[in-house]
Amino acid sequence: MSSGQMHVDAYPLDERLVRRLVDGQFPRWAGLPVERFPSGGTVNAMYRLGGDMVVRLPLLEGGVADVTAERHWLPRLSPLLPAAVPEVLGAGEPAEGYPWPWSVYRWLPGKIPEAGALTDPVALAGDLAEFVSAMRTVSLPDAPGAHRGGPLATLDAATRAALDDLRGLPEEDVDCDALAAVWQDALRAPPWDGPLVWLHADLMPGNLLVEGGRLTAVIDFGCAGVGDPACDLFPAWNLLPAGAREVFRETLGVDDATWRRGRGRTLSQALIALPYYRKTNPAMAGNARHVIRAVLTERGQVPRGAV
Numbered sequence: 001m002s003s004g005q006m007h008v009d010a011y012p013l014d015e016r017l018v019r020r021l022v023d024g025q026f027p028r029w030a031g032l033p034v035e036r037f038p039s040g041g042t043v044n045a046m047y048r049l050g051g052d053m054v055v056r057l058p059l060l061e062g063g064v065a066d067v068t069a070e071r072h073w074l075p076r077l078s079p080l081l082p083a084a085v086p087e088v089l090g091a092g093e094p095a096e097g098y099p100w101p102w103s104v105y106r107w108l109p110g111k112i113p114e115a116g117a118l119t120d121p122v123a124l125a126g127d128l129a130e131f132v133s134a135m136r137t138v139s140l141p142d143a144p145g146a147h148r149g150g151p152l153a154t155l156d157a158a159t160r161a162a163l164d165d166l167r168g169l170p171e172e173d174v175d176c177d178a179l180a181a182v183w184q185d186a187l188r189a190p191p192w193d194g195p196l197v198w199l200h201a202d203l204m205p206g207n208l209l210v211e212g213g214r215l216t217a218v219i220d221f222g223c224a225g226v227g228d229p230a231c232d233l234f235p236a237w238n239l240l241p242a243g244a245r246e247v248f249r250e251t252l253g254v255d256d257a258t259w260r261r262g263r264g265r266t267l268s269q270a271l272i273a274l275p276y277y278r279k280t281n282p283a284m285a286g287n288a289r290h291v292i293r294a295v296l297t298e299r300g301q302v303p304r305g306a307v
Contacts, residue, residue, distance in 0.1 A: 010059040011098065018047045018055055020096045026104065029053070029090075039206070042281060043222070049104060053089060057102040064100045066222025069144065071103065074221060081134050083127070084108055084209075084217040108217040110209030113239060115290045120213030121244035127215035128203070128240075129251035132232045138198035146201040148269075149227015151191055152261050155268045159183055162271040169275060174292060178301050179267065186264020190257040196226040203234045205287060233262030234269070237294040238287055245298075267295050 015034050023030040032050035039046050043063040047055040058064050071088055078085050090104035118124055148155070163183075166174045200207075201223035209217040233254065236245045249259060270291035277284040 011057075011100075013045050013057060013059065013098075015047065017096060017098060018057070021057075021092060021098060021102065022049060022055065022104070024095055025092055026090050029104075042277070042284060044220075048107070052107045054105050054107050055092075055102065056105060057092075057098070058100050061100065063222065066220075067101045067103055069224070070221050073140075073224060076140055077138065077221065077224070080138050080140075081218070082130050083215050085221065086219050108209055108219065110211050110216045113205050113208055113210045115205060115239050115287065116241075118213060118239070118241070118244075121241050122247050123214055124210065125235075125240050125244035125248040126251055128208075128235050129248050131215065131218060132200075132203075132252060135200055135232065136197040136229060140198070143196075143198060144225040145196075146199040146225035146227035146231060147223035148201055148265060149196070149199055149225060149231045151228075152186060152189075152230075152264055155265070156187065159268040159271055162268075162275060165275040166271065169278075172274065172278070172289075174274075175296065175301070178296055178299075179271065179292065182267055182295055182299055183264055183271075186260050186267070189260035189264070192228040192230065192258065192261070194229075197229050198224070199227050199229070199232045200224050201227065201231050203232055203238075205235075205239050206283060208235075208239075228258075228261065230258045230261035231265055233259070234266045237263060237266045237291050237298070238270070242298070245294075263295060263298070266291055270295075 015036060019034045022034065029049060033048070034055070035048045037046040037048050037054065043058060043060055043066065044056050045059055049055050058067060070086065071091055074085055074088060078087070086108065087106040088103050089106055092102040092104065094100055113124065163176050163180055166172060167176050200218060200221060202220060203218070207218060207220045208215060209219065236248050240248055254262070270288035273284050274288040277288070
């Protein structure tokens, strides 16, 4: 799902290194097949280990905190959620020249849902709302702040810089003025003044698994923590069609201000991703274009053809 090198400072991982790491630290799994798993992920690399495990290793130093956070929080969150979440089977440590901690997880079956190709979008919308609602009712103590869970204004500079980048890419044919208006509308929405709630904080299609059109698992909890509930509305625009989007909103009971902030957060993520990943990560770039179309259409504007 990825092509080229996404980050210039990414660690050069390969099967041989992962094989040495596994054999050196987990002799019980020595000799099991190791194979790179193609993923649209941007911070970690994944390698299948045997038939029922996966090794997940940070590509960047910035992903190290995610590894330790998942080790701590996943066992605590798992019994509280209606969908399966990753189970850590082994906590790997730096070795063989690889500088960071890494983990072995149980393999979770299922397929990544694709926007525009959902078999039962309304049912999936209900499943996603159930998951988000369950996250919001979590009351585990000492919760960290969620990545992206703070005030929307903290994203303003990066979002406007991304819009400037897109203005310089005429081949993308993005209506940046219309998108800037959507972003400004989100900034004008009243900020969240209620209690901070638990969030997954990265509900991208690539972090969801479905079987028979229904949600079966949610992965990658590296961004999880507490914050503005608008942060977990991402699937409304990055995955669900209009009718299912309304089911998602109604099931969660989202007020107008939170919906506007959620739309802005989702748009911001897409605007930042598109110029950065357009040549190196087709999955991320394609989903960013989908978000732009969905946001403009919902706002009653017709997206330009190439987006």
